[in-house]
Amino acid sequence: MGNPNVVVVGATGAVGKVFLRILEERRFPVERLRLCASPRSIGKRIKVNGEDLPVEATTPEIFDDADFAFISASTAVSRELAPVAAQRGAFVIDDSSAYRMDPKVPLVVPEINAEDLEWHQNIAAIPNCSTTQMVMALYPLHKANPIKRIIVDTFQAVSGTGNLAIDELREQSRTILEGGSAKASVYPHQIAFNALPHIEPFMEDGYTREEQKMLYETRKIMHAPDIAVSATCVRVPVYFSHSEAVHVEFTHPMSPEEARELMAAFPGVVVVDNPAANEYPLAIDAADRDEVFVGRIRKDSSHPNGLAMWIVSDNLRKGAATNAIQIAEEVVKRELLKPRG
Ligand SMILES: NC(=O)c1ccc[n+]([C@@H]2O[C@H](COP(=O)([O-])OP(=O)(O)OC[C@H]3O[C@@H](n4cnc5c(N)ncnc54)[C@H](OP(=O)(O)O)[C@@H]3O)[C@@H](O)[C@H]2O)c1
Incomplete structure (x- = not known):
């Protein structure tokens, strides 16, 4: 052919x-x-x-x-x-x-x-862009030590909504900086200088559809029908790249060192984790890159089998x-x- x-x-x-x-x-x-x-x-x-x-x-x-x-x-x-x-x-x-x-x-x-x-x-x-970057980072950990539960809070760029939202953030920012008042049309509220805990419609259980996608799509991609996921998806005034604060509960304890090694060895995932030097993944650094960046990897002090981390990726590219x-x-x-x- x-x-x-x-x-x-x-x-x-x-x-x-x-x-x-x-x-x-x-x-x-x-x-x-x-x-x-x-x-x-x-x-x-x-x-x-x-x-x-x-x-x-x-x-x-x-x-x-x-x-x-x-x-x-x-x-x-x-x-x-x-x-x-x-x-x-x-x-x-x-x-x-x-x-x-x-x-x-x-x-x-x-x-x-x-x-x-x-x-x-x-x-x-x-998949949905917020799901893709999360499963990219977590799958190598899940293979080594099955994940039972994920709690994720997202900080999603306006480009995730498309061209009109990129224009709206630019226009509102300009208007407000010039002393005017912003008009919202793509989102239900002003997005410039704001954070909206509302991506896609609200469902009967109080989650939004975007938040439900993070549950059901994760299960389907990872072939893990029992994983529990609770997501809060937030739109922030960033043009490109979604960021996610993720708390993971494993079957057994996992050290941050082991997690770093497993993620760094997985294709398409890059560990950027040196807080002492102010090095952690940033939306502006991930923009226009294909990789998923992970940092702030640490023990979750609220659970013996838990890890917390920060995952960032360009929603228009890998997403x-x-x-x-x-x-x-x-x-x-x-x-x-x-x-x-
Ligand atoms: N943005 C992301 O980060 C992201 C991530 C994952 C998945 N997606 C999915 O990707 C899709 C596109 O998202 P986007 O962000 O690129 O949106 P967008 O910027 O609004 O672009 C929409 C595109 O669809 C075209 N279109 C609209 N109505 C059409 C029709 N009736 N027939 C043919 N083409 C039509 C538009 O053409 P005109 O320019 O002529 O209007 C434009 O090219 C959506 O399904 C979205 O859920 C987006």
């Missing part, structure tokens, strides 16, 4: 733009690349690998000769388009939450559960675009693409 034909839906979005940059960086081999977005972007042009490509209408026919369809638009768009693309023979890699908990759809972080791709039915999902391209690379390597036609 030659190089794959690729369709990117959501090519003008926060994730889509980074995705195209990473395609170039990783030299992902592509025969024909087609870009789609909403009707308002049709006709715009985007340069990829030196080629000036038009943004096209997202029609069912566009998937006809596609080997891969990367869908990074919204849950509603994915619900509608993923089955259409899959039915027309494309392998769909979906960034939304539409199919993540579907038992027929592998939910994949390649460093952890690439083998789940083997049972695909032409759709694979990437979305990089993970999606790694899945495609894994699909190619495992020869899981159906022959075209």
